[in-house]
Every structure is written in structure tokens, then in C-alpha cells.
Amino acid sequence: MGIDLDRFVWYDTEWLIINVTxxxxxxxxxxxxxxxxxxxMFxxxxxxxxxxxxxxxxxxxMALFGTTQVVLNVAEAVCTVQLFVQGGTTSSRQQLRKAVLALDLAQTFVFFANNLVxxxxLLYRCFIIWGSRWPPVVLPGILIVATCIVGYGTTISEISHRALAFDAIAPYVFAAVATIVLMVFTVGRIWWIRRDALRVCHGGEVLNRYNxxxxxxxxxxxxxxxxxxILLIPMPLVPRAIITGIATHLxxxxxxxxxxxxGLGHDIQGTIQSLPGNAASTRPPTQISVPPLQPPSPQMLHIKQSEDDDLWTNLKTDV
Structure with missing residues (x-):
């Protein structure tokens, strides 16, 4: 019984289109x-x-990981083109297929390591916005590490030709959940600070900066x-290859x-800390109302002093 070379040509043609794309x-x-x-860097x-x-x-x-990934992907595409155009013997074609598989698996390992970094x-940004507190970042941190572990687990299962301990899409599900949790925790904290700040400073400028x-x-x-x-949605292989290629560097x-x-000074931490109710503060904003054009009354002298209250300092000086 001979080898059906047409079947191999069809497979290599499809793999060529996917890898080059x-x-x-x-x-x-x-x-x-x-x-x-x-x-x-500049x-x-x-x-x-x-x-x-x-x-x-x-x-x-991240630049090193990105460069490594693109080098591996281009090398895989070159091997696929060589596999397509080479007549050769079955053994030589098999060696090229092994090289393509090895390069593909190497990309997977680099991708999940890159994703972890x-x-x-983003986790560090959330940590800073929460005033350098650890409890809020524990759950998203576990999800990020789990994404890497599950990704490596599925890759190793593929290499050893064993039944997958996890579904092949499991790493992407973990990644999506981790992203959602990080966004909810970070945006939720900023929204809470914004609510407290608006109690002190009413105006469109404050609202716009928090928004x-x-x-x-x-x-x-x-x-x-x-x-x-999008990668979790079934779709033709070529569009999936385009999305995967772009998502790799997103x-x-x-x-x-x-x-x-x-670096340009448009960071979120700076925006928040320049406004009332910032993330580093754990105290609610204090409002002090002073009757205009009247000397301070004895009751007003017992108003609780805040650490940076210029109004209180002025009252003490006037008295």
C-alpha cells in the first residue's frame, strides 16, 4: 500500500496558508x-x-519576548514554505514537519511566559491604585499564574501525546477571567475614589479627570x-490565524x-493622586464650613484638625 502524497500536499498547503498569514x-x-x-525607552x-x-x-x-516570538513564527513560516515547495523524500518531509511542530510549541511556551510578565x-498598576494593599490583588494574581500553569499543562500534554488534563481553550478562558477581574477591581477602586472626591469638589473638571x-x-x-x-469563537482557520498573530503582540x-x-505624565496614579480622595488615602474627605465675615467661634476651635488643612492653620493664626 503506497503513501497518499496528495493528502500530504493538501495538508501542507493549508498549513502554509495559516502559517504565512x-x-x-x-x-x-x-x-x-x-x-x-x-x-x-526614549x-x-x-x-x-x-x-x-x-x-x-x-x-x-516584553520587547525580548516579542522579538523571540516573531523570530520563531517567521522561522516556522519559512519551514512551512520549504515543506511545500520541496519534492524530497518522505523522511526529509517528516523532518521538516517535526521542525515546524517544535517551533510551534516553542512559541506557545514563550507566549505564556510573555503573558505572565x-x-x-497590569497587576502592579492595580496594586498601586489600591494604595499598595495586597488583598485586592490576590485573586487576579492567582488567575494570572493559573493561566500560565494551565497553558504549560496543555502544551506538555500535546508534546507527550497524552490526553489533555485541561481543554485546549482553558488557558484563554483563564486569561479572559483574569482580565475582567483586574478591570473590575481597578475601575471599581477609581469609581469609589471618584464618588468620595465629588463630595468635596463639585465640578466638571474633577468628573472628567476621573472618567x-x-x-x-x-x-x-x-x-x-x-x-x-474572539479566539474562543469557532471560525475559519485563516481569520483565526490573523487574530492570533495580532493578539500575540497585543x-x-x-x-x-x-x-x-x-513617562509622559499621563499615568492613572498621577491623575488620581492629584485629586481629592486619592488611592493612597484611607480616610474619607473632611468638609469644614466656616461662616463668612465672622470671627471663629469657640466651637469652631474644636474642629478636628486634618494633616494638611490650610484653613485650620489660618484660623489658628487669626485667633
Missing amino acids: MAGAELLGYGIHMVLFILA ILTRRKTAGKKLLLIYTVA SDSL TAIAMILESGALYFFPTI INIAPTLIVVRV
Whole structure:
């Protein structure tokens, strides 16, 4: 019984289209990432920014992961093209198929490691917005680590040809849930601070600045969330390859964009801390009403003094 070469040609043709398409999409996403990376490095090295060293480490790490992924993907596409055009013997074609599989698995390992690093930056942002408190970041932190563990588990199962301990889509489900939880915790905290701030300062400017901070959170979260959800929807392989290729670098684009904003002074932490009811404060805002054009009464002298109340200082001076 002979080998059905037509079946192999059909398979290789389909794999060629998928891999070349994905490589093109990855190069597009990688190009956008590199523009943001260069901009982030330029800004961070020339401006004084809080947490500058940590941001530099994250930025360089994500750039290295992104570069590794695009190199692996292009190498896989080249091997696939060679597999398609090479007549060769069955053994040589089998070697090329093994190389393609190895490159594909290597990309998977790098992807989940990259996801762990980039998500940890978003987790750190949530930690800072909550006033450097640990309890709010425990659950999203567990989900981020679980995404990496489940992703590696499914990959190892594929390598060993064993039954998958988890469904193949499980890592993406964990990633989507982690993103939602991070957005809810971060946006919820900003909304709560905004509510307290509006009790003290009424006006469109305060409202607009908090709304801007919330919009920034939702924007970066959407860059993560929607590609993940789309990947969970059944669709033809070629459109899926395009989305996968772009999503591979969106996990670097969103955090690098955050780094650029921090360097430019448009970071969320700075926006919040410049307004009443900031995240670092655990006390509710205090309102002190003083009757106009009247000397302070004895009762007013017993008003509780806050740490940075200029009005109280002026009252003491007047008395």
C-alpha cells in the first residue's frame, strides 16, 4: 500500500496558508510594539519618572519576548514554505514537519511566559491604585499564574501525546477571567475614589479627570479581552490565524502603551493622586464650613484638625 502524497500536499498547503498569514499578522503587531518600545525607552531615559527602573525592566522584557516570538513564527513560516515547495523524500518531509511542530510549541511556551510578565505589570498598576494593599490583588494574581500553569499543562500534554488534563481553550478562558477581574477591581477602586472626591469638589473638571482614568483602564483591558474572546469563537482557520498573530503582540502593546503614558505624565496614579480622595488615602474627605465675615467661634476651635488643612492653620493664626 503506497503513501497518499496528495493528502500530504493538501495538508501542507493549508498549513502554509495559516502559517504565512499568521507570520504577516505577527510582523504587523510586532512593528506597532517596536514603535511604542522605542518611544517608551526614549521617554523613560530622559525623564524623571516614579518607578523608572521597574518600568524599564518590564519594557525590555516584553520587547525580548516579542522579538523571540516573531523570530520563531517567521522561522516556522519559512519551514512551512520549504515543506511545500520541496519534492524530497518522505523522511526529509517528516523532518521538516517535526521542525515546524517544535517551533510551534516553542512559541506557545514563550507566549505564556510573555503573558505572565505583561499581566504582572497590569497587576502592579492595580496594586498601586489600591494604595499598595495586597488583598485586592490576590485573586487576579492567582488567575494570572493559573493561566500560565494551565497553558504549560496543555502544551506538555500535546508534546507527550497524552490526553489533555485541561481543554485546549482553558488557558484563554483563564486569561479572559483574569482580565475582567483586574478591570473590575481597578475601575471599581477609581469609581469609589471618584464618588468620595465629588463630595468635596463639585465640578466638571474633577468628573472628567476621573472618567479619563477609568477610560484608560477600560482601553488597555479591551486590548486584552476582545481578542481572547474572539479566539474562543469557532471560525475559519485563516481569520483565526490573523487574530492570533495580532493578539500575540497585543499582550505587549497594551502594557507598553501604559509605560509611555506613565513617562509622559499621563499615568492613572498621577491623575488620581492629584485629586481629592486619592488611592493612597484611607480616610474619607473632611468638609469644614466656616461662616463668612465672622470671627471663629469657640466651637469652631474644636474642629478636628486634618494633616494638611490650610484653613485650620489660618484660623489658628487669626485667633
